[in-house]
Amino acid sequence: xxxxxxxxxxxxxxxxxxxxxxxxxxxxxxxxxxxxxxxxxxxxxxxxxxxxxxxxxxxxxxxxxxxxxxxxxxxxxxxxxxxxxxxxxxxxxxxxxxxxxxxxxxxxxxxxxxxxxxxxxxxxxxxxxxxxxxxxxxxxxxxxxxxxxxxxxxxxxxxxxxxxxxxxxxxxxxxxxxxxxxxxxxxxxxxxxxxxxxxxxxxxxxxxxxxxxxxxxxxxxxxxxxxxxxxxxxxxxxxxxxxxxxxxxxxxxxxxxxx
Amino acid sequence: xxxxxxxxxxxxxxxxxxxxxxxxxxxxxxxxxxxxxxxxxxxxxxxxxxxxxxxxxxxxxxxxxxxxxxxxxxxxxxxxxxxxxxxxxxxxxxxxxxxxxxxxxxxxxxxxxxxxxxxxxxxxxxxxxxxxxxxxxxxxxxxxxxxxxxxxxxxxxxxxxxxxxxxxxxxxxxxxxxxxxxxxxxxxxxxxxxxxxxxxxxxx
Numbered sequence: 001x002x003x004x005x006x007x008x009x010x011x012x013x014x015x016x017x018x019x020x021x022x023x024x025x026x027x028x029x030x031x032x033x034x035x036x037x038x039x040x041x042x043x044x045x046x047x048x049x050x051x052x053x054x055x056x057x058x059x060x061x062x063x064x065x066x067x068x069x070x071x072x073x074x075x076x077x078x079x080x081x082x083x084x085x086x087x088x089x090x091x092x093x094x095x096x097x098x099x100x101x102x103x104x105x106x107x108x109x110x111x112x113x114x115x116x117x118x119x120x121x122x123x124x125x126x127x128x129x130x131x132x133x134x135x136x137x138x139x140x141x142x143x144x145x146x147x148x149x150x151x152x153x154x155x156x157x158x159x160x161x162x163x164x165x166x167x168x169x170x171x172x173x174x175x176x177x178x179x180x181x182x183x184x185x186x187x188x189x190x191x192x193x194x195x196x197x198x199x200x201x202x203x204x205x206x207x208x209x210x211x212x213x214x215x216x217x218x219x220x221x222x223x224x225x226x227x228x229x230x231x232x233x234x235x236x237x238x239x240x241x242x243x244x245x246x247x248x249x250x251x252x253x254x255x256x257x258x259x
Numbered sequence: 260x261x262x263x264x265x266x267x268x269x270x271x272x273x274x275x276x277x278x279x280x281x282x283x284x285x286x287x288x289x290x291x292x293x294x295x296x297x298x299x300x301x302x303x304x305x306x307x308x309x310x311x312x313x314x315x316x317x318x319x320x321x322x323x324x325x326x327x328x329x330x331x332x333x334x335x336x337x338x339x340x341x342x343x344x345x346x347x348x349x350x351x352x353x354x355x356x357x358x359x360x361x362x363x364x365x366x367x368x369x370x371x372x373x374x375x376x377x378x379x380x381x382x383x384x385x386x387x388x389x390x391x392x393x394x395x396x397x398x399x400x401x402x403x404x405x406x407x408x409x410x411x412x413x414x415x416x417x418x419x420x421x422x423x424x425x426x427x428x429x430x431x432x433x434x435x436x437x438x439x440x441x442x443x444x445x446x447x448x449x450x451x452x453x454x455x456x457x458x459x460x461x462x463x
Contacts, residue, residue, distance in 0.1 A: 068335075069335075091335050
C-alpha cells in the first residue's frame with residue numbers, strides 16, 4: 001500500500017509519513033552500535049568495531065569516533081561514506097564560527113547545523129537522505145558537557161545517555177535501569193567517568209552478539225571527552241586501558257551474579 | 260608613506276644549532292602616533308612553528324585567524340601538525356590568491372621540521388617565498404636588520420647564544436627606526452621546548 005509513496009523523498013504518504021526517511025533510519029539499525037553517556041566530569045562514547053575481514057588494514061586512529069573541533073567529537077552509526085561528507089561540513093562550520101567570533105561554537109549550534117544539512121536532503125527532489133545517525137559529545141562554557149543524538153531525518157535531541165545502531169532497544173532498556181532518570185538525589189548520582197565507562201561496556205556487551213572478554217577489547221572502541229586545565233581532551237582508550245575497564249566490568253558482573 | 264609602513268614592525272628570525280629563534284618589536288602605531296606597546300606580531304601555529312607577520316596590523320590579525328582556521332582543518336583531517344615547509348607553502352598560496360587585492364603583510368616563517376632541522380622562510384605580500392638557512396627579516400627597518408644580522412650572525416649558535424644575537428640585532432635595528440621598537444619579544448624553539456623572553460628596550 002505504501003509502495004506508491006515510498007520511492008520519492010519529497011512525497012508524503014496518505015498517513016502523513018515520509019517513507020524514504022523512515023527507510024534511512026532503518027538502515028542505521030543494521031550498523032555497529034554506539035553508546036553515549038553523560039558523566040559528571042565528562043562524556044563517554046563507546047562503539048562496536050565491526051571487523052568484517054582479517055585482511056582489512058588497521059584503521060589509523062579510529063573508524064567510529066571523529067573529532068569535529070577542539071571541544072566536540074562525534075560517533076557514527078550508518079553509511080561511513082555519508083558520514084564523511086557530514087563530518088567535513090561540521091568541521092568547516094566549527095572552523096568558520098571560530099574564525100568569525102574568535103570563540104568556540106556552542107555545541108547545540110554545531111549539531112543543529114549538521115541536522116539542518118541532513119534535513120535539506122529530506123525535502124529536495126532527486127536526492128536521498130543521509131544514512132547516518134550521530135552521537136555528538138561536546139563541551140561549552142554555557143551548558144557544560146552535552147550529549148546529542150541525530151538521525152537521517154535531521155531531528156536531534158539532547159540525552160543523558162543513549163544508544164544508536166543495532167540492538168539499540170536492548171541497550172536503551174539497560175540504560176533506563178542503570179542510569180539515573182529524573183533529578184539526581186543522594187542515592188542516585190550522575191556517574192563519574194570511570195563508572196560511565198563501565199556502564200558503556202555493559203551496554204555494548206548486551207548489544208553485541210555474545211563476545212568473550214579476550215575478543216572484546218578489539219571489538220570495542222572507548223572514547224572520553226574531558227576538560228583538563230581549561231582545555232578539552234579527546235581520548236581514545238588504548239588497548240591496555242580499555243582492557244582494564246572490560247575486566248572491571250567482568251568482575252562486577254561475576255560478583256553480582258554470586259550476590 | 261607606503262601602506263606596509265602604516266603601523267610599523269620589525270621582525271627577525273635566525274637559525275641556530277638544532278634550534279630557531281624569532282624576535283619582534285611590540286609597537287603598534289598609526290603613522291607617527293604610537294598607540295600600543297604590547298601588540299603581538301609573532302604567533303605560534305604549532306608546537307615547533309612560529310610565524311611573524313609584519314605590515315598592516317589589521318591584515319596581521321586577519322591572516323593569523325585565517326592561518327589558524329586552515330591549520331585546525333589540516334590537523335583534523337591529517338591527524339598531525341603542519342610542518343614548516345607545508346605551512347610556508349600554504350601561506351604563499353593564500354597570499355597569491357589575493358594577487359590583485361593583497362593582504363598588506365610580509366611574513367616570515369620559523370620552525371623545526373619533523374627531524375628537528377631548522378626551517379626559515381620569508382615572502383613578499385603576494386607570496387613569493389625565499390628559503391634561507393641563516394636569517395630572515397621583515398618590517399619597516401629591514402635595512403637595519405639585514406646589516407645587524409650580517410654583522411652578528413654566526414652559523415650553529417646554541418640556544419642561549421642565538422637569543423643574545425637575536426635580541427641585540429633587533430634592539431639595535433629598531434633604535435634607528437622611528438616606527439619600530441617600544442619593547443621586544445624573543446621566542447627560541449628547540450627540540451624540547453619553546454622559551455619566550457620579553458626584551459627591555461628604549462620606549463621611544
